[in-house]
Amino acid sequence: MTDDDNLETRLAEQDVFEPPESFVSQANVTDAGIYEEFEENWPECWEAAADLLDWYEGYDEVLDDSNPPFYEWFTGGSLNASHECVDRHLPERADEVAIEWVGEPEDEADRSITYGELHREVNEFAAALRELGVGEDDVVTMHMPMVPAHPIALLACARIGAPHSVVFAGFSASALAERMNAADSEYLITADGYYRRGDALDHLSKSREGVADVEHDVETVVVDRLGPNGDDHGHELRENEHDYDDLLAANEGTTVEPVERDAEDMLFLMYTSGTTGKPKGVKHTTGGYLAWTAWTSQAVLDVKPEDTYFCSADIGWITGHSYIVYGPLALGTTTTMYEGAPDYPEEDRFWEIIDDLDVTQFYTAPTAIRSFMKWGAEYPARHDLSSLRLLGTVGEPINPKPWKWYYKHIGGEECPIVDTWWQTETGGHMITTLPGVKDMKPGSAGPALPGVDAQIVDGDGEEVPAGGAGYLTVQKPWPGMLRTLYKNDERFIEEYWAEYSDTDSDDPADWVYFPEDGAKIDDEGYITVVGRVDDVVNVSGHRLGTMEIESAVVSAEGVAEAAVVGADDDLKGEVVHAYVILEGDAADEDTMRERIEAAVEEQIGPIARPAKVVFTPELPKTRSGKIMRRLLEEISDGEELGNTSTLRNPEVVRDIEAEVRGE
Numbered sequence: 001m002t003d004d005d006n007l008e009t010r011l012a013e014q015d016v017f018e019p020p021e022s023f024v025s026q027a028n029v030t031d032a033g034i035y036e037e038f039e040e041n042w043p044e045c046w047e048a049a050a051d052l053l054d055w056y057e058g059y060d061e062v063l064d065d066s067n068p069p070f071y072e073w074f075t076g077g078s079l080n081a082s083h084e085c086v087d088r089h090l091p092e093r094a095d096e097v098a099i100e101w102v103g104e105p106e107d108e109a110d111r112s113i114t115y116g117e118l119h120r121e122v123n124e125f126a127a128a129l130r131e132l133g134v135g136e137d138d139v140v141t142m143h144m145p146m147v148p149a150h151p152i153a154l155l156a157c158a159r160i161g162a163p164h165s166v167v168f169a170g171f172s173a174s175a176l177a178e179r180m181n182a183a184d185s186e187y188l189i190t191a192d193g194y195y196r197r198g199d200a201l202d203h204l205s206k207s208r209e210g211v212a213d214v215e216h217d218v219e220t221v222v223v224d225r226l227g228p229n230g231d232d233h234g235h236e237l238r239e240n241e242h243d244y245d246d247l248l249a250a251n252e253g254t255t256v257e258p259v260e261r262d263a264e265d266m267l268f269l270m271y272t273s274g275t276t277g278k279p280k281g282v283k284h285t286t287g288g289y290l291a292w293t294a295w296t297s298q299a300v301l302d303v304k305p306e307d308t309y310f311c312s313a314d315i316g317w318i319t320g321h322s323y324i325v326y327g328p329l330a331l332g333t334t335t336t337m338y339e340g341a342p343d344y345p346e347e348d349r350f351w352e353i354i355d356d357l358d359v360t361q362f363y364t365a366p367t368a369i370r371s372f373m374k375w376g377a378e379y380p381a382r383h384d385l386s387s388l389r390l391l392g393t394v395g396e397p398i399n400p401k402p403w404k405w406y407y408k409h410i411g412g413e414e415c416p417i418v419d420t421w422w423q424t425e426t427g428g429h430m431i432t433t434l435p436g437v438k439d440m441k442p443g444s445a446g447p448a449l450p451g452v453d454a455q456i457v458d459g460d461g462e463e464v465p466a467g468g469a470g471y472l473t474v475q476k477p478w479p480g481m482l483r484t485l486y487k488n489d490e491r492f493i494e495e496y497w498a499e500y501s502d503t504d505s506d507d508p509a510d511w512v513y514f515p516e517d518g519a520k521i522d523d524e525g526y527i528t529v530v531g532r533v534d535d536v537v538n539v540s541g542h543r544l545g546t547m548e549i550e551s552a553v554v555s556a557e558g559v560a561e562a563a564v565v566g567a568d569d570d571l572k573g574e575v576v577h578a579y580v581i582l583e584g585d586a587a588d589e590d591t592m593r594e595r596i597e598a599a600v601e602e603q604i605g606p607i608a609r610p611a612k613v614v615f616t617p618e619l620p621k622t623r624s625g626k627i628m629r630r631l632l633e634e635i636s637d638g639e640e641l642g643n644t645s646t647l648r649n650p651e652v653v654r655d656i657e658a659e660v661r662g663e
Ligand code: 6R9
Pocket: 272, 317, 318, 319, 393, 394, 395, 396, 397, 398, 419, 420, 421, 422, 423, 424, 425, 445, 515, 516, 517, 529, 530, 531, 532, 538, 541, 542, 543
């Protein structure tokens, strides 16, 4: 019998897994009473999170809920995130590694940055930013690959009280410009390029193109990643562009006093996709967010200072912010960041890193795990992974099969897996097992964390009974929650609260947060999050708005109308399908397909490129003229078609179906 047959027979039927004893015996949280204790003592229970931080000024109130849904946490308290993540660890840990940076290619590029070195570089860069004119509350945008200067730049901004707004480096020039304009951001930090599968990729050209579309002047800092290897695509710095290393050199040894920030002062903005075409500027604050990421890093990821923790996300997404940078560094541990691809130079790259660095926790996405499975168990088998103590997943639902593969082949059946449900908006984990306390059920994220009041409701907002399905809601606020959408309180209420709240009430009990996910719940309170119920697609764990993609598709010359849906995909979870009506005099279909792909790449980025473009003379529409995307999704997924009786043009559905099936 092969290894995989073995897994099949032994693990296939098992649907509950106890936390391994070797893990429990050392876990940060092991007391099952924590659930009841937090419920009884809410919201004061969250002092436990605040206690993980080193406040300058103690807070007066844990929660101010006098003006829902504009909740405030730890009011009156003050702190600085850069002090929390760097300075306060110096007495004990100045010579310990804060950041293990693994570069590509594997030349001498790898860098172990101690807390002492981190302190020095963060201070020098903070001084440089000030010199460039960055003041408190000025938004600094970053469009950076996974280089050490990225977390350093975040912390330097935090140090001087300048909120950062990170735009994923894979996003296009126009996506960058749109976000800089929306945030009135006058500063950009970028890099000349980065390595991917051995190639030195140009990045600066894209950032520059974005800056050209920004409505105001921009000062740009450029990190020289490629130049030292002679690969810099011939870039020479222009006016208003500053070399990162020169800035550090000019400020050598300078220290900058961390600015005392109010708990509710903005730490950062992050733009994310929603139902409409315009990205939403999610605002996170200093006290609540940092307390939340520190507490969940400790309770869920079991982070301890002596660990070497590795999260394979990109800092350009919320997972990287919360669980590569802020949470782990707030706890004074060693956090690992990797520049390259998981299959370069070979498909064992992550396992090699884990083996080399003796990684203790590994946190990745289901889409990656599905790839590992496809590549085969021989790759992890090449390495000693016994340093691992805990595994995590995030970003999309994970099916039992990849869960069990991960459990066996990466965790050696000795590591609990935390399947963490959360969002850009929640700041950190919300639904997951506490690994030292709760049994795991593959496919289900688990119960809500202690102190988190998650409920599954029906369309009227009534709680569904155990065993039921409906919409996920959060009935009480939590410290890590977004505070608003940047300069748009109205949209904040509309997007997240209006659905299930009495928006005229000032009683917090009448306010319910709606994350726009569908979910099921079992009789032990374990929640299975099924996926988005709004127009968001989840491609390889990356959250993309179908409306944004649609407007890119429609902008291609020759396109009359388009509808974009997410189609199920074995590897990526979902992929983008575009249904397109061409104008009468449009070019031929091959040319049009190329044009559409180019438009999406240019306006959003390669990750949003449609996997399939279907040309059709008509789109299914309701009598009021709304495109019925649900039907297109069913066609894409090869499902039985639902009700078409409300359509104005039911016959078109069969035609489209025939076209898709015929391909
Ligand atoms: C952290 C992050 C949020 C959306 C969320 C949901 C999906 C995330 C999940 C999950 C099932 C999990 N999602 N974790 N679905 N199980 N463990 O991914 O933030 O990019 O804002 O995406 O991702 O649909 O609403 P973000």
